[in-house]
Amino acid sequence: MDKVQRINITVLSSQDYDMVQLLSDLHGSTLSMIAAKALHEWLKDNFVNEVKRHQEVKQLLLGQK
Numbered sequence: 001m002d003k004v005q006r007i008n009i010t011v012l013s014s015q016d017y018d019m020v021q022l023l024s025d026l027h028g029s030t031l032s033m034i035a036a037k038a039l040h041e042w043l044k045d046n047f048v049n050e051v052k053r054h055q056e057v058k059q060l061l062l063g064q065k
Helices: 012-029 031-064
Strands: none
Touching: 012 031
């Protein structure tokens, strides 16, 4: 595994917190590990599409000038 870096997060709702807490309890894991896994999965599923979408929007905006 690459060098581990820290990121602090703030959940967007109390429901998010409760769900992370429940998963943490179910897995016998920390809140931090659940959040790290969630971020990892989101990036695997969305990173490439987010970058492509950003590039497409940028091209549209540059094409209008």
